[in-house]
Each structure stands twice: as structure tokens, then as C-alpha cells.
Amino acid sequence: MAGDHLVARPRPPAGKADVPRWRLVHAGLVLAPYRRLADVPGVLSLLLWSLLGRLYQPGVPIALTFLVADWAGSYLVAGLVTGALTAGQVVAGPLRGRAADHGSVPRLLLVTGLVYAGGLAALSWWPADWWYAAPLVAFVTGCFMPPVTQVSRAVWASIPERTAREAAYAVEATLQELLFVVAPVLAAMVVAVVSPMAAVLLCAALALVGVAGFAFAASRTELLSARASLTHRSARASGSVFRVPRLRGSLVMGFAFVASVIAIDLLIVAWARDRGTPALAGLLAAAWGAGSLVGGFVAGGLRGEPRLWLRIGAVLGGLAAISLVLPPVHPDPSPWLLAGVLVVSGLAIAPALAAMNGLVGRIAPAGRQAEVFGWFAAATTAGGALASVVTGWLLDAANPSVTAAVAASWCLVAVLLARHLTRPSREAGPDMAQYERT
Incomplete structure (x- = not known):
């Protein structure tokens, strides 16, 4: 009847009924992996x-x-x-x-x-x-x-x-x-x-x-x-872990990826110091870290198999964007602009690191995971050390945009290696069986 739309209808009780169903479903999908993790004693x-x-x-x-x-x-x-x-x-x-x-x-x-x-x-x-x-x-x-x-x-x-x-x-x-x-x-x-x-x-x-x-x-x-x-x-699997398929490539990938991230950390400090506003370095680093925190939380709630090369590729895109908003490409960038780019580019850092650790955990032979992760930690630490030296030289000899572009090139190496290491034919290989036969 006409005017029925004006008749007051009883409201559902406060609680879940007040929240759109699609939001409840989405929240449940995001939190499901965390609930499964909490169930592990x-x-x-x-x-x-x-x-x-x-x-x-x-x-x-x-x-x-x-x-x-x-x-x-x-x-x-x-x-x-x-x-x-x-x-x-x-x-x-x-x-x-x-x-x-x-x-x-x-x-x-x-x-x-x-x-x-x-x-x-x-x-x-x-x-x-x-x-x-x-x-x-x-x-x-x-x-x-x-x-x-x-x-x-x-x-x-x-x-x-x-x-x-x-x-x-x-x-x-x-x-x-x-x-x-x-x-x-x-x-x-x-x-x-x-x-x-x-x-x-x-x-x-x-x-x-x-x-x-x-x-x-x-x-x-x-x-x-x-x-x-x-x-x-x-x-009985007492041979060198370097015989494990994909391990050497994973170490180089971690080396290159961490080197690219550390280079941007140092670049942020140098840019803020040269600008005469050293306190900005902490705020910009916090912006980058905030993006990584958000991205890591969302990625942890995804249910599918993580695509490592896509996650590192997203970091590569962020590094390329950073190089475009720094001098001399952008002569005097606003701190707000740079902070915004850092937040967006940081979204993929924690997800990429998580997927890299997941790959290393999958390829490590049973009972020797700690040793393999020890090698991976050594590779990433060495990558950060090399980045410190090279980035310092680049900042003295070139400019911030070139330094960020070099960092992006290291990240590109990590993307290519991740794509090679996670091809479907390689993911299906029985790594432990091959290792034990050596």
C-alpha cells in the first residue's frame, strides 16, 4: 500500500545485525588464519x-x-x-x-x-x-x-x-x-x-x-x-645444505632484497639531514614502517598461497616511485608527498619478507631448518652491510634519485630470482628427496 514505506519496522538487536553482512564475511576471512595460528599450542x-x-x-x-x-x-x-x-x-x-x-x-x-x-x-x-x-x-x-x-x-x-x-x-x-x-x-x-x-x-x-x-x-x-x-x-641427510635445490638462489634473493630496503633507510636519513631537517628522518621512517605494518596484517589474513615475486614486484614499484619524487627529478619535494609515497611503497615490505621466509622454510630439509635460516640471516645481513657502503658512496658521488634507482635495480634482481624460484614446476619438486640422494 501507499505509505507503507513510512511505517516503522522493528530494528534488529544491536550487534552483528547492525553490521553489513559483507563486512562480517570479509573480517572473518581476514582473521581466519590468525585464529588457526592461535589454535596451535x-x-x-x-x-x-x-x-x-x-x-x-x-x-x-x-x-x-x-x-x-x-x-x-x-x-x-x-x-x-x-x-x-x-x-x-x-x-x-x-x-x-x-x-x-x-x-x-x-x-x-x-x-x-x-x-x-x-x-x-x-x-x-x-x-x-x-x-x-x-x-x-x-x-x-x-x-x-x-x-x-x-x-x-x-x-x-x-x-x-x-x-x-x-x-x-x-x-x-x-x-x-x-x-x-x-x-x-x-x-x-x-x-x-x-x-x-x-x-x-x-x-x-x-x-x-x-x-x-x-x-x-x-x-x-x-x-x-x-x-x-x-x-x-x-x-642421514648430512650433506651440505647448499646441495638443496633453490637454496643458493634464495640466499642471493634475500641479499638483494634487504640491500634495496636498507639503501632507502639510509637515503631517507641523508635527504632529511641535507635538507636541514634531521628530525624528519624519524617521521619518514615511521611512515614507511606504518605502511609495512598495515600490509603485513592484511597479507597475513589472506588464505591463498603467497605469490612471492608479485610481492617483491610491488616493493620494486614503490622504490621506483620514490626515485621519482627525490632530487633532482623532483627538485624540492614536499615531506608530505614523500611520506605518502613511503607509506604506499611500504605496504608490500612485510608481506614480501613473510613470503621469503615461507619459501626458505619450505625448501629447508627436515631437521635442518635452523641452519638454513642461519645462512639466510647471514645473506641478508651481508646485503645490508654492502648497501650501507654503496649507498654512502652514491650519496656522495651522485644524487638521491640515482641512489633510489640503484636500490630499485637490486630489488629487480630479487624479483627475477623470486619468479625463477617459485615457478610451478620448481615448487612441485621433492626437494628433500633430491637432497637425501646426494
Whole structure:
């Protein structure tokens, strides 16, 4: 009847009925992988402690640089000390991973945590007259950096359900971005308010507590027991892991990808400093990290198999866009414009890292995942170290746009390798069977 549309109809009760059905369905699809991850016994505690066990890492170079520059009066000596610490991490990373595969993980974590924290404490009290021995102490300290990253990613590879496993990699890659925001700010604040020595000692304390907590959480999870069983059953697979198909290509891919990302990190700092507004560096880095956080959360809720080469390709597109909004292509870019481009380009970083870790976990032989992730960590650390040197030279010899374009070229290498490594014919190959026959 006419006017029926004016008759008041009873409203549904408050709650889900107030929300459009398509939104509920979409939210359910996005959160489903996270719910499956939460159903894995002990995984949330392990994930939390794996992040707390790495909280100190981004703050150590900052604290050490201020400390050594104070008592040595030289940034060159500070660079030698921090470089020696990084070299120790690269050299011993695969060895620590192998030890985690074939021994008691909690005991390894506690021993390395104690030695590493003790090494940082020794450096905090190091006498200035003995500056020439500080790089050696730093190198030994780096060799004992606790293998929290390798162990946690090896455990994620042991999660039986693919959806939950990919969600674990995504959550870790996403929340890891927070570490690179919180830790440097915390270290810089302690340096400014107290002293560089206090900042180094704080990093040592965070390492000791975080690693001990991770060791305790690891000892209580069934996933670690499952890994130990796999290691025992696959003991006959004792050949070099470099015989595993696609591993060498994966290491080069990780090297190139991390080099491209680190180059942009340094480029942001240089651009803000040369512009006379150094405080902008932190805001721009936060914008890039915010994009990565959002992208990582959304990617972790996707149910399909991640397409690694497309995710890295999206990062490549973002780096190309960054090169177009920097001098001399754009003579005087607005910080708002650059921040917006960084947010958009950062959306694919955490998803790409998660998919890379997932690929490495799939190709690693059973019982040797920690060793493989140790090699992958060494490759990415080396990529960041090379990017620091090359980017510094490019910023002196060229300009920001060229530097960003070079970073994009490294990312292009990662895209091509990812496309090659994830071809359907290669994904279907029985990697473990081929490995055991060598």
C-alpha cells in the first residue's frame, strides 16, 4: 500500500545485525588464519618471546657507536667495532643454526645469551687505552649472538597447517617492524638522558632477559619436540645444505632484497639531514614502517598461497616511485608527498619478507631448518652491510634519485630470482628427496 514505506519496522538487536553482512564475511576471512595460528599450542607465547628476544638488536649499533665515539674520540674506531660485531654475526650465524638443529635449543640459547650479554657489558666498561682490542671483543661477541631468529623461523616451518604457518611468518615479519622503531628510539633516549654506557648495558640486559624468556617458552612448546624428532629421523641427510635445490638462489634473493630496503633507510636519513631537517628522518621512517605494518596484517589474513615475486614486484614499484619524487627529478619535494609515497611503497615490505621466509622454510630439509635460516640471516645481513657502503658512496658521488634507482635495480634482481624460484614446476619438486640422494 501507499505509505507503507513510512511505517516503522522493528530494528534488529544491536550487534552483528547492525553490521553489513559483507563486512562480517570479509573480517572473518581476514582473521581466519590468525585464529588457526592461535589454535596451535604454545605458538603465541613463543611468538611474543621471539620478538622480545630480538628487541635489543636494532639498538646495539646506535648505543655502541655513541659509546666508542666517546671514549675513542673517533667515528672510525666506532665503525670498526660495530662492523666487527656484524661480521661475527654473519660468520657464526649458520654455525649457531646448525647447533640448534642438532643439540638442546634451550641450553644453546641460554649459553649464547649469557656470553653475548657479557660481551656487551665488557665493551661498556672497556678502557679507552685498549681501543685496538675492542673490535676483537666485538667480533667474538657477535659470534655468540643468540639464534632466536633462526630457531623461531625453523619452528614456524614445523607448523603442520599451511594457513597457520604462513600467518606465523606474516605476524613475525609485521611485528618485527616495530622492533626497528622502538629499539633505536629507546637506545637514543637512554644515551641522551643517562649515558652511552647505560644504553649498552640496557641492550645487554634486554638480550639476557628476552633470550631467557624465549628459551623457557621454547622448552614448553610441542613444536620444538616435533622438530627434535624430525632432526633425529633425518640424521642421514648430512650433506651440505647448499646441495638443496633453490637454496643458493634464495640466499642471493634475500641479499638483494634487504640491500634495496636498507639503501632507502639510509637515503631517507641523508635527504632529511641535507635538507636541514634531521628530525624528519624519524617521521619518514615511521611512515614507511606504518605502511609495512598495515600490509603485513592484511597479507597475513589472506588464505591463498603467497605469490612471492608479485610481492617483491610491488616493493620494486614503490622504490621506483620514490626515485621519482627525490632530487633532482623532483627538485624540492614536499615531506608530505614523500611520506605518502613511503607509506604506499611500504605496504608490500612485510608481506614480501613473510613470503621469503615461507619459501626458505619450505625448501629447508627436515631437521635442518635452523641452519638454513642461519645462512639466510647471514645473506641478508651481508646485503645490508654492502648497501650501507654503496649507498654512502652514491650519496656522495651522485644524487638521491640515482641512489633510489640503484636500490630499485637490486630489488629487480630479487624479483627475477623470486619468479625463477617459485615457478610451478620448481615448487612441485621433492626437494628433500633430491637432497637425501646426494
